[in-house]
Amino acid sequence: MDLAYMANLPQEEFIERRQRTLAKMQPNSALLVFSEIEKRRNNDCDFPFRQDSYFWYLTGFNEPNAALLLVKTEQTEKAILFLRPRDPLLETWNGRRLGVEYAPPILNIDEAYAIDDFSAHFPKITRNLTALYYVPAFHLWGDKLLSESAVNFTDFLDWRPILSEMRLIKSPNEIRLMQQAGQITALAHIKAMQETRANRFEYEIESEILYEFNRHGARFASYNSIVAGGNNACILHYTENDQALKDGDLVLIDAGCEFAMYAGDITRTFPVNGKFSQPQREIYELVLKAQKRAIELLISGNSIKQANDEVIRIKVQGLVDLGILQGDVEALIEQKAYRQFYMHGLGHWLGLDVHDAGEYGEERSRILEVGMVLTVEPGLYISEDANVPEQYRGIGVRIEDNLLITEDGNKILTAAAPKEIEAIENLMQKNRQFLKM
Ligand code: GLY
Ligand code: MN
Ligand code: MN
Numbered sequence: 001m002d003l004a005y006m007a008n009l010p011q012e013e014f015i016e017r018r019q020r021t022l023a024k025m026q027p028n029s030a031l032l033v034f035s036e037i038e039k040r041r042n043n044d045c046d047f048p049f050r051q052d053s054y055f056w057y058l059t060g061f062n063e064p065n066a067a068l069l070l071v072k073t074e075q076t077e078k079a080i081l082f083l084r085p086r087d088p089l090l091e092t093w094n095g096r097r098l099g100v101e102y103a104p105p106i107l108n109i110d111e112a113y114a115i116d117d118f119s120a121h122f123p124k125i126t127r128n129l130t131a132l133y134y135v136p137a138f139h140l141w142g143d144k145l146l147s148e149s150a151v152n153f154t155d156f157l158d159w160r161p162i163l164s165e166m167r168l169i170k171s172p173n174e175i176r177l178m179q180q181a182g183q184i185t186a187l188a189h190i191k192a193m194q195e196t197r198a199n200r201f202e203y204e205i206e207s208e209i210l211y212e213f214n215r216h217g218a219r220f221a222s223y224n225s226i227v228a229g230g231n232n233a234c235i236l237h238y239t240e241n242d243q244a245l246k247d248g249d250l251v252l253i254d255a256g257c258e259f260a261m262y263a264g265d266i267t268r269t270f271p272v273n274g275k276f277s278q279p280q281r282e283i284y285e286l287v288l289k290a291q292k293r294a295i296e297l298l299i300s301g302n303s304i305k306q307a308n309d310e311v312i313r314i315k316v317q318g319l320v321d322l323g324i325l326q327g328d329v330e331a332l333i334e335q336k337a338y339r340q341f342y343m344h345g346l347g348h349w350l351g352l353d354v355h356d357a358g359e360y361g362e363e364r365s366r367i368l369e370v371g372m373v374l375t376v377e378p379g380l381y382i383s384e385d386a387n388v389p390e391q392y393r394g395i396g397v398r399i400e401d402n403l404l405i406t407e408d409g410n411k412i413l414t415a416a417a418p419k420e421i422e423a424i425e426n427l428m429q430k431n432r433q434f435l436k437m
Contacts (some may be wrong), residue, residue: 205245
């Protein structure tokens with residue numbers, strides 16, 4: 001069978017995930033997860049296909065128009081896959097399909113049926129079951145198939161409390177892939193630093209990043225890349241990336257690859273001309289200090305909220321010292337006066353999705369556990385029309401790394417991307433000498 005059907009994780013891992021899911025389901029229940037479908041970009045062209053993360057998590061199967069059904073009765077536990085049947089003509093045009101015959105042996109599934117026969121099989125398979133774990137409005141095409149099937153469950157339950165919690169704690173194999181995603185992403189940020197100079201366009205730097213992702217086997221970015229020169233950095237989700245980079249400005253790059261379905265998510269901010277100005281240095285050092293303190297605090301037993309409270313304190317004190325905020329630090333924190341310069345959270349879970357599955361608790365107060373992976377991304381954004389001393393206007397800085405919570409603290413999966421001022425300046429300087437520019 002073609003290697004394209006093989007997941008980048010051992011089959012045992014997907015089998016074990018399904019078994020663990022079945023173990024958490026109540027007796028006489030079924031759990032239904034649909035795959036993603038092809039999405040049209042324009043006329044007869046589709047966006048690149050990306051599998052649904054939950055479906056992938058349980059199957060390692062990368063085709064559209066499929067559904068996984070887990071069935072648990074008093075006597076048996078079964079995994080059943082609905083998928084597209086083989087079709088030589090369509091496969092000649094659109095690519096290979098695994099097909100109904102090969103799904104059980106290749107994916108270690110108990111039974112497989114054509115997805116077109118879903119409405120015929122589903123009621124029979126689930127006839128004596130009382131509960132269905134399902135998330136409506138997640139995949140509308142799935143809702144439609146289900147609505148066309150005659151079912152009579154008495155209970156409908158949400159599978160997210162089971163599956164999201166499983167996804168939140170990464171296995172050793174997942175950690176290996178996430179380490180690789182972090183490493184490739186770091187290499188791309190190094191490449192961006194090497195290639196940046198005044199008058200190049202933001203999209204030119206984006207292209208260097210995407211090239212670096214691709215040549216290491218990460219075919220896609222895990223989200224749309226942000227390459228934001230100067231004041232553009234103050235637009236948090238700036239993705240136009242169509243402006244020329246200016247001498248004397250900073251550039252903020254938030255870009256991450258997707259490797260074997262797992263996301264990297266790094267932000268680095270550095271000077272277009274390779275040398276930080278004094279005001280840029282002051283803001284950058286403040287964000288870096290806050291980020292380093294947060295990394296010390298993001299360990300098992302603590303929460304994102306605890307680290308963020310400390311980050312806020314450091315930033316507010318720093319902004320007061322620089323004359324950007326005026327007043328008493330405690331009162332400014334109380335009034336949330338920092339929100340005009342720091343308006344997002346400190347970090348989020350990372351995994352198959354860049355904003356990964358799992359509950360956060362109120363104000364992200366959930367206690368961190370070994371095996372969780374999250375980002376740490378403080379920033380300060382002082383827009384060009386902010387009412388602050390002139391030298392600080394138009395400076396936006398974010399520094400983002402990916403952390404694995406370990407037994408003895410945490411591991412920075414993205415440490416290969418430089419973030420110390422000296423390291424960034426040296427790297428950029430070296431490349432300029434080499435290029436004689
Ligand atoms: N790049 C998305 C984020 O940092 O959350
Ligand atoms: Mn992030
Ligand atoms: Mn990011």
